[in-house]
Amino acid sequence: DKGNYRHFMEKEIYEQPEVVSHTLANYLDFANSKVKEFSLPFDFAKLDRLYVSACGTAYLAGLVGKYWIERYARLPVDIDIASEFRYRELPITKNSAALFISQSGETADTLASLRYCRSEGLPIGAIVNVRESTIARESDAVFPTLAGPEIGVASTKAFTCQLSVLAALAVRAAVARGTVDAAQEAQLVRELSEAPGLAHQVLKLASQIERLARDLSQYKHVLYLGRDTNFPLAMEGALKLKEISYIHAEGYAAGELKHGPIALIDEKMPVIVIAPHDRIFEKTVSNMQEVAARGGKIILITDAKGAAESTVDTLATIVVPDVPEIISPIIYALPIQLLAYYTAVFIGTDVDQPRNLAKSVTVE
Numbered sequence: 001d002k003g004n005y006r007h008f009m010e011k012e013i014y015e016q017p018e019v020v021s022h023t024l025a026n027y028l029d030f031a032n033s034k035v036k037e038f039s040l041p042f043d044f045a046k047l048d049r050l051y052v053s054a055c056g057t058a059y060l061a062g063l064v065g066k067y068w069i070e071r072y073a074r075l076p077v078d079i080d081i082a083s084e085f086r087y088r089e090l091p092i093t094k095n096s097a098a099l100f101i102s103q104s105g106e107t108a109d110t111l112a113s114l115r116y117c118r119s120e121g122l123p124i125g126a127i128v129n130v131r132e133s134t135i136a137r138e139s140d141a142v143f144p145t146l147a148g149p150e151i152g153v154a155s156t157k158a159f160t161c162q163l164s165v166l167a168a169l170a171v172r173a174a175v176a177r178g179t180v181d182a183a184q185e186a187q188l189v190r191e192l193s194e195a196p197g198l199a200h201q202v203l204k205l206a207s208q209i210e211r212l213a214r215d216l217s218q219y220k221h222v223l224y225l226g227r228d229t230n231f232p233l234a235m236e237g238a239l240k241l242k243e244i245s246y247i248h249a250e251g252y253a254a255g256e257l258k259h260g261p262i263a264l265i266d267e268k269m270p271v272i273v274i275a276p277h278d279r280i281f282e283k284t285v286s287n288m289q290e291v292a293a294r295g296g297k298i299i300l301i302t303d304a305k306g307a308a309e310s311t312v313d314t315l316a317t318i319v320v321p322d323v324p325e326i327i328s329p330i331i332y333a334l335p336i337q338l339l340a341y342y343t344a345v346f347i348g349t350d351v352d353q354p355r356n357l358a359k360s361v362t363v364e
Ligand code: M6R
Pocket: 055, 056, 057, 058, 101, 102, 103, 104, 105, 106, 107, 110, 153, 154, 155, 156, 239, 240, 243, 359, 360, 361
């Protein structure tokens, strides 16, 4: 039931403060500012490597997870697209484990990758939304996302719930490996507890984003740029836009701009830059200057400090509240989902059932 919403996708975008809150609470003890002692199929302290594999949006969640787990827990993470992982005959490191991410728990390539790791004797964890799925059944431990049923083909709330689980796992790994102390653990858990409230605030930007979507719907090509965890988000923004609006979009690491995509820049291809005011903000500003100097139109998604300090003229600036670094990907996911959603609505596509796509890809 869509309730008062026009599409399931819209409803699912708006459910995020609540489902992210439920999901985080499953893994984090907010009262004591600690990560919970949920069961794990391996000991994070003894791992030398974690293999993560998934498809589509779940893969992009995993890519954010890699940045987090490596940053907070100093544990090397190998991340692959499942259709590559299953055939590339990689050498498996000793003392490693595997983690799969899937909303449906039925994606053929992800399941095949899981079975490959099983045959190699790896302990297996899975982040899934559908508890009774094949991937859940075949894993040693399931880390559920409590997103509830996701109907829209474009994944939204499953993505931010996957990020929530990955953030909790990163903190758990960091505690186990001694790379954060009790005070830092408490700080990270407190910061994560702010995610639902901040997500709720970001949803209030919907009417500004809807106006902007009217402009965006006039273009044929869009480029998304971001650095660090905003690089996977740039790819997620592009994936969301292309799958529901059919506008050609690409997501790139901002630093890659001058290695090729800058050749595409002109007034006909807007560039969406996802750049909170973080320690590498200045680097992204210089990428925006390169875009502006070539007549490119910029849509900047940033915070108040980023908006004040960016020296570049933009077509529009979406100002998101200040957020702690660890929850930034969860919060910045919302404006890019809303932008894709409203753009598709203006174009008039079938938002919940885009052409050629299935909700669950159970064949290769
Ligand atoms: O069910 P899964 O999470 O395994 O599905 C993976 C992808 O097929 C899925 O995320 C797809 O990319 C979405 N349509 C993206 O919005």
